[in-house]
Amino acid sequence: MSERLESSVFEVRPGFDAGQVGGGLDLGPYSEHYRELFADVLHDGVITAEERERLDRVAQNLGIDAGKLEQLERAMIAAYEAHHRVPVVERWQAGSDVAQVSPASSRAPDSLVLEISQLRARVLELEEELREARAHVNVEVDFGSLEERSPDNPAERLRAKIVRDPTNGKLFSELYDACERSGDTDGACRAARALVILGSATPEQGRAARPAQAEGLIAPRRSLSMEHWLDELSHPSLSLVTSHLLSLVTPAALVGRAATLQRDKKLPQVTESERQDVARSTVTAVRALGWAATVLGMPAPSVFADTARDVGYAHVPALPPWSLLGRRVLSGCTPREHAFMAGRHLAYYRAEFFARVLFPDVAELESLFLAALAIGNPGLPLPEHSRSRVRPLVEAIVPLLEPRHLDELRKQFKAFSAEGGRTNLMHWGEGVDKTAARAGLLLCDDLAVAARTLEREEGPNGPLLTDLLAFSVSAQYGLLRQHLEITVR
DSSP, X not given: OOOBOOTTSSOOOTTOBOOOOOOSOOOGGGTTTHIIIIITGGGSSEEOHHHHHHHHHHHHHHTOOHXXXXXXXXXXXXXXXXXXXXXXXXXXXXXXXXXXXXXXXGSOHHHHHHHHHHHHHHHHHHHHHHHHHHHHHBOOOOOTTOOSSOOSSHHHHHHHHHHHOTTOHHHHHHHHHHHHHHTOHHHHHHHHHHHHHHTOOOHHHHXXXXXXXXXXXXXXXXXXXXXXXXIIISOTTOOHHHHHHHHHHHHHHHHXXXXXXXXXXXXXXXXXXXXXXXXXXXXXXHHHHHHHHHHHTOOOOEEEEOTTSOOSEEEEOSSSOEEEEOHHHHSSOOHHHHHHHHHHHHHTTSTTTTHHHHOOSHHHHHHHHHHHHHHHOTTOOOOHHHHHHHHHHHHHHGGGOOHHHHHXXXXXXXXXXXXXXXXXXXHHHHHHHHHHHHHHHHHHOOHHHHHHHHHHHHOTTOHHHHHHHHHHTSHHHHHHHHHHTOOOO
């Protein structure tokens, strides 16, 4: 049974300044109509006369001009052919020769065995190409731990050391003392909370950490802006140019991924009765998402809840994407746990981060990134094996891009080249995960809750938790707390 909302949680302060809501995916004009237009038609790789007639009728009803329709279909067909490595047949146009083509189910067994063997051989070839491509693309450039100069402030010097050694209790204890001497009550409290997690807190420090256990969640004064995400919340290993390049091509890539999942019947099937209203719902997990979106300055996704599904807060890469809440979060969680998980979940919906949801595998992410570079500079001298791997993605993405997107891709390619033309997409993905955990901590305001959640996933002192320990005492986190007006006084 779903938990019901307590009256005092997930509220903002009276007079809350919502600022400008943004940062989500720009899905263009087709997001609401895609499924009706093309999802069912490509299920078997053959477009019949009846299906062609239905497509034309739907396009006319939607007011999509012929040029746009041709672009959309070309992108969808390219995505289908790239995934299945078979051509789409327009049977209504092809004449008598195509009528002889038999579906896979009617082929002779020997023919099927031969085809499967060929496909397996091709898969091995592609895997080898991907490994070689990683050697060219996945080059590490990480400025996150470099210091421009030695800070004059003792607390800042300690914070810089903590970034390099985030499980050293002695450094946190020294930071606690430095904050106490300077009258920084919030900084001392945050250092004490970290010491509790590390098991190094003195009785005095343990008492200083107790405000974290105060009843009720934070009640912010205002939401975050894009500048707060870029300047304070995002992990320093995230290259702005890399994030921007991926954000420009991710919505178009989502069209192809959603088509494939729809064709393979891998998208969760939900009913309208399972749709939730994040503003009015009394289900704690649902309401947490609406509240988190408000505080983070983001649009709230569509939400469906089903206690029969063994998931927590799950992203569904449909068009548009939506969130599925299952029994792991529909019962048994505290409001602070919901705040952490909801903030973390929503961070991935940002345009610059959603590629991490679509392509959790680094090899696939590299293909998307190379496609973005190739679109930004069609003359990019890629090795032939890389070009053949990326070409289908480029053909699937370009027809869905507006001229402004193409212009921006050209501009970002130049910026990427000016920065040395190197990135580390594995570390980029890890940076996205760390940024999402930071968003969760900001909302739950309880390092112990965040630590318990992360330890269940990665064990003690995993990379997400160690980053969160350093972030929890950072100046950037302090600035975010000041902006929301949630500092300990």
